[in-house]
Amino acid sequence: MSQDRFHLAGVMGWPVMHSRSPLMHGHWMEELGLRGAYLPLAVPPDGLKDALRALRPLGFAGVNLTIPHKQAALQIVDEVDPVARRIGAISCVALREDGSLFGTNNDWRGFLGNLRQNAPGWHPGAGPAVVIGAGGGARAVCYALLDQGVPEIRVVNRSRERAEQMNRDLGGGLKIVEWSQRDAVLSDAALVVNATSLGMVGQPELEIDTTRIDTRAVAADIVYTPLETRFLTELRGRGVTVVGGLGMLLHQGPPAWTLWFDRTPEVSVALTEKMQRDITEKL
Structure with missing residues (x-):
C-alpha cells in the first residue's frame, strides 16, 4: 500500500x-x-x-x-x-x-481480545458464564461466548422478553434467568459479565451480590468510564480476576x-x- x-x-x-x-x-x-x-x-x-x-x-x-x-x-x-x-x-x-x-x-472480537489479554487463564470450557443484560453489548458478548463454545450461558435481564428475543436472534443456546434470581446463578459461574450501562458514570450501580461469585472466576465489564466499576472493584478486593471495559474498545x-x-x-x-x-x- x-x-x-x-x-x-x-x-x-x-x-x-x-x-x-x-x-x-x-x-x-x-x-x-x-x-x-x-x-x-x-x-x-x-x-x-x-x-x-x-x-x-x-x-x-x-x-x-x-x-x-x-x-x-x-x-x-x-x-x-x-x-x-x-x-x-x-x-x-x-x-x-x-x-x-x-x-x-467487531464488538464481539473486542470482547474476546480483551478477555484473552487480561484474563489469560480463562478458557471456554472453564464452566458456565453469566451475562447481565440483553442490549447491544450483551448481544456481542453472547455471540462471542457461543462462538467459543462456552457450555452454558445464563442471561439475566430485567426484561425477560428482551432476553428471549436476543436468544432467538442469536439462534438459541442461551439460558434465560429471571432478574430476581440473578444472585442465585452466580456461585458456580466461571465468568460473570456486566453487559449493561449500570455502573457507568451518571448511571445507577449494578445491584448484585458479588460475594456469591467464586474467587476463581473471572469478572468482566463492558463499561470503561470509570475505568473500574464498583462491581469490579468489589471483586478485585476479594482476589477475583477482573477485566475492565476499555480493552473491548481497544481490541475492536x-x-x-x-x-x-x-x-x-x-x-x-x-x-x-x-x-x-x-x-x-x-x-
Missing part, C-alpha cells in the same frame, strides 16, 4: 464528540507513520443514509458506528455479514473497491484497520496507558 495515500476513517454517532476512538486511531496512524485522520462525525439519525453514501466521494475507507446508528445501518449498507446480522447491529462499515458498503460487527480497532487499510495495529501498553490517562483526566 502506498505511503502517499491519505488514510481517512471516522466514527459516526449522535452525539459523538465524547468518543475516545479518535485518540486510539490517531495513535496508530502516528505509530505506523501514516498520513491520515480519524474523525468524529456527528450524524443525526435522519442523516445516516446520506452520510454513509457520502463516504465514497469523500475518500473514506470506512467508519465505525456508535449509538444510535448500529441497528439502522442494517437497512442501509449493501452487504451485511452473517455475524452482524445475528448480533443485530453493525459496528464497522468498510468501502468495497466498487464503492459498495459492507457492514460487520485492529479488525477494522484490517478491513480499511489492510494493516493490523497493536494494542500496546503505551496505547492502553494513553487511553487510561485521557479517561481519568476527563471524568
Whole structure:
C-alpha cells in the first residue's frame, strides 16, 4: 500500500464528540507513520443514509458506528455479514473497491481480545458464564461466548422478553434467568459479565451480590468510564480476576484497520496507558 495515500476513517454517532476512538486511531496512524485522520462525525439519525453514501466521494475507507446508528445501518449498507446480522447491529462499515458498503460487527472480537489479554487463564470450557443484560453489548458478548463454545450461558435481564428475543436472534443456546434470581446463578459461574450501562458514570450501580461469585472466576465489564466499576472493584478486593471495559474498545480497532487499510495495529501498553490517562483526566 502506498505511503502517499491519505488514510481517512471516522466514527459516526449522535452525539459523538465524547468518543475516545479518535485518540486510539490517531495513535496508530502516528505509530505506523501514516498520513491520515480519524474523525468524529456527528450524524443525526435522519442523516445516516446520506452520510454513509457520502463516504465514497469523500475518500473514506470506512467508519465505525456508535449509538444510535448500529441497528439502522442494517437497512442501509449493501452487504451485511452473517455475524452482524445475528448480533443485530453493525459496528464497522468498510468501502468495497466498487464503492459498495459492507457492514460487520467487531464488538464481539473486542470482547474476546480483551478477555484473552487480561484474563489469560480463562478458557471456554472453564464452566458456565453469566451475562447481565440483553442490549447491544450483551448481544456481542453472547455471540462471542457461543462462538467459543462456552457450555452454558445464563442471561439475566430485567426484561425477560428482551432476553428471549436476543436468544432467538442469536439462534438459541442461551439460558434465560429471571432478574430476581440473578444472585442465585452466580456461585458456580466461571465468568460473570456486566453487559449493561449500570455502573457507568451518571448511571445507577449494578445491584448484585458479588460475594456469591467464586474467587476463581473471572469478572468482566463492558463499561470503561470509570475505568473500574464498583462491581469490579468489589471483586478485585476479594482476589477475583477482573477485566475492565476499555480493552473491548481497544481490541475492536485492529479488525477494522484490517478491513480499511489492510494493516493490523497493536494494542500496546503505551496505547492502553494513553487511553487510561485521557479517561481519568476527563471524568
